[in-house]
Amino acid sequence: MLAQEVPALPRGVRLHFDKVREKWVLLAPERAVTLDQIGHAILSEVDGARSFGQITRALSEKYDAPVDQIAEDSSGFLDALRNRRFLDVTA
Amino acid sequence: MTGIAPPIAMLAELTHRCPLSCPYCSNPVEMALQESELDTDTWVRVFQEAAALGVLQLHLSGGEPASRRDLVTLVQAARDAGLYTNLITSAIGLTERRLAELDAAGLDHVQLSLQGTDADMADRVGGYRGGFKRKMQTVEWINRIGFPLTLNFVLHRHNAHQLERALEMALEMGARRIEVATVQFHGWALKNRDALMPTRAQARAVTRQVEAARKAHKGTLVIDYVPADYHDDYPKRCMGGWGSTGLNVAPDGQVLPCHAAQSIPHLRFDRVQDKPLAEIWHNSSAFNAYRGTDWMAEPCRSCERKTVDFGGCRCQAMAIVGDASATDPVCIKSPHHKALQAQADDHAAQGDAPFVHRTAPGAAREPAE
Ligand code: SF4
Ligand code: SF4
Numbered sequence: 347m348l349a350q351e352v353p354a355l356p357r358g359v360r361l362h363f364d365k366v367r368e369k370w371v372l373l374a375p376e377r378a379v380t381l382d383q384i385g386h387a388i389l390s391e392v393d394g395a396r397s398f399g400q401i402t403r404a405l406s407e408k409y410d411a412p413v414d415q416i417a418e419d420s421s422g423f424l425d426a427l428r429n430r431r432f433l434d435v436t437a
Numbered sequence: 438m439t440g441i442a443p444p445i446a447m448l449a450e451l452t453h454r455c456p457l458s459c460p461y462c463s464n465p466v467e468m469a470l471q472e473s474e475l476d477t478d479t480w481v482r483v484f485q486e487a488a489a490l491g492v493l494q495l496h497l498s499g500g501e502p503a504s505r506r507d508l509v510t511l512v513q514a515a516r517d518a519g520l521y522t523n524l525i526t527s528a529i530g531l532t533e534r535r536l537a538e539l540d541a542a543g544l545d546h547v548q549l550s551l552q553g554t555d556a557d558m559a560d561r562v563g564g565y566r567g568g569f570k571r572k573m574q575t576v577e578w579i580n581r582i583g584f585p586l587t588l589n590f591v592l593h594r595h596n597a598h599q600l601e602r603a604l605e606m607a608l609e610m611g612a613r614r615i616e617v618a619t620v621q622f623h624g625w626a627l628k629n630r631d632a633l634m635p636t637r638a639q640a641r642a643v644t645r646q647v648e649a650a651r652k653a654h655k656g657t658l659v660i661d662y663v664p665a666d667y668h669d670d671y672p673k674r675c676m677g678g679w680g681s682t683g684l685n686v687a688p689d690g691q692v693l694p695c696h697a698a699q700s701i702p703h704l705r706f707d708r709v710q711d712k713p714l715a716e717i718w719h720n721s722s723a724f725n726a727y728r729g730t731d732w733m734a735e736p737c738r739s740c741e742r743k744t745v746d747f748g749g750c751r752c753q754a755m756a757i758v759g760d761a762s763a764t765d766p767v768c769i770k771s772p773h774h775k776a777l778q779a780q781a782d783d784h785a786a787q788g789d790a791p792f793v794h795r796t797a798p799g800a801a802r803e804p805a806e
Contacts, residue, residue, distance in 0.1 A: 356585065356613075357583055357584070357585055358545050358546045358584070358585030359585075360521075360545075362493070362519070362521070364491070364493060366443055366489070366490070366491035367443070367491065371493065373493060373494070373521040373545075374521075375523065375545075375546045375548075375585055375587055375613070375614060376494070376523070376587070376614075376661075377494075378445055378493045378494060378521070428656060429655060429656055429659075430659055431613040431614060431656075431657075431658075431659050
C-alpha cells in the first residue's frame with residue numbers, strides 16, 4: 347500500500363467486536379478476520395477520505411511509534427485484505 | 438467434552454421449498470414439509486442464541502429462503518442479534534420491492550446461484566423455465582441497491598464448458614467474488630452421478646482455467662474453487678473439522694453438524710424446540726460423534742494430514758464405503774480409492790444420462806427414475 351493511496355471499507359465489510367471471544371473482527375462475505383491491535387487501530391482510522399500516509403502519521407502520534415514501523419507492520423495486512431476484495435483502494 | 442470452541446458460522450435452512458429443482462440439490466432426499474417449518478419467533482430466538490454462542494456469520498439458505506414470507510423480518514432479527522447476514526438465493530421470489538426491504542433490514546451480502554450462463558442451460562438444470570431471465574433482472578436490482586454480490590456457479594459435466602463465460606458474467610455484474618463449485622455428491626446429486634460427473638479431462642481443464650483466471654483478475658474478482666472430488670487424490674477437508682466451526686439448522690429445527698449429516702443413519706439430532714443451541718453444540722451426540730481425531734481409524738489415525746483434512750467427508754465415507762468413520766474413499770490411502778476413481782470414470786462416460794430433478798417436499802419420496 348502506497349502512502350498516497352486511500353483505503354476504504356466497501357459495503358458488506360465491517361468492524362465488529364466479538365463479545366464471546368473478546369476480540370475485534372472484520373466481518374466480510376464468508377469470512378471473519380480476527381484483528382490484532384495494529385490491524386484494528388488502522389481499520390478504525392480508515393474512513394475512505396484519508397490516505398494511508400495520513401493514517402499512519404496519525405497513528406504514529408497517537409501511539410508514539412515511528413511512522414515507518416506502522417506502515418511496515420500494516421501494509422502487508424492491508425494488501426491481503428485488498429486482494430480478498432475486503433478493502434477498496436483509490437490512488 | 439470440554440474445551441469446545443464456539444462455532445463461527447450457522448447455516449439456517451429456512452425452508453426446503455424451492456421453485457427450482459436442481460438435480461444436485463443439497464437438501465436431503467426426504468425433505469421437511471412446510472407444516473413442520475420453524476415459525477418466525479423460534480428462528481428469531483435461534484439467531485439470538487447463535488450470536489450469544491459465538492456465531493458471527495449467518496447464512497440464510499434453503500431450499501429457496503425467499504419462499505419464506507417472513508424473510509425480511511428474519512433478516513432484521515439476525516442483524517439486531519449482531520450477525521453478519523448472507524442470503525443464499527436463486528433469485529426467484531425476490532422482487533425489487535422485497536430487495537429494498539431487505540436492504541432496509543440490513544442484509545449484508547447476497548450469494549446468487551448460477552445454474553448456467555444462458556437461459557437454455559440454466560433453465561434446463563434448474564428445471565424452471567424463465568428462471569434465468571428473472572435472475573438477470575434481479576442482478577440489476579441487486580446492483581442498483583449496491584449489495585455486495587457473490588456468484589455461485591455449480592459446475593458439472595454439462596456446463597463445465599461455460600466456466601469462461603461465467604467468469605465474464607461475474608465481472609460484468611461487478612461481483613467481488615465467484616465460487617466455482619464442482620458438484621459435490623450428497624443429497625440429490627448422489628442420484629445424478631451419471632448425469633453430472635465431470636470427466637477427468639474436464640476436471641483438469643477447469644483447474645487450469647481457474648488458476649489462470651485467478652492471476653488475470655487478482656484484486657478484482659476473488660475466485661473460490663471446489664475441484665471435482667472423485668477425481669482427486671486427497672479428500673476435501675471437512676470444514677475446520679466436524680463440530681468445530683459451523684452448524685446447520687434444518688427447516689424443522691434439527692441441528693446438524695453439516696448439511697448432509699442426515700445421510701448418516703445412526704446419528705441422532707437434537708432440535709432447537711427442545712434444547713438451547715449452546716447445549717446442543719456442546720453435548721449433542723451427533724456433534725461429538727466425529728469431533729477431534731479420536732474417532733479415527735487407520736490410515737487416518739497415524740496420518741500427518743489428519744488435522745489438515747480431518748479424514749475427509751464423513752457423509753461420503755457413509756455413502757460409498759457404508760461406514761461414516763472410514764477414511765474418505767477419495768483419499769489415495771483408502772483401500773477404496775482405486776475403485777472410486779474407476780467408478781468416477783464410469784459415471785462420467787454415461788453420455789446423455791437424464792437429470793433426476795429433485796421433487797418438492799412432501800411429493801414422491803423417491804424421484805421417478
Ligand atoms: S489418510 Fe485420512 S487423514 Fe490422511 S490424507 Fe487420507 S483422509 Fe486425510
Ligand atoms: S461431513 Fe462431508 S458434507 Fe459434511 S461438512 Fe464434512 S465434508 Fe462436508
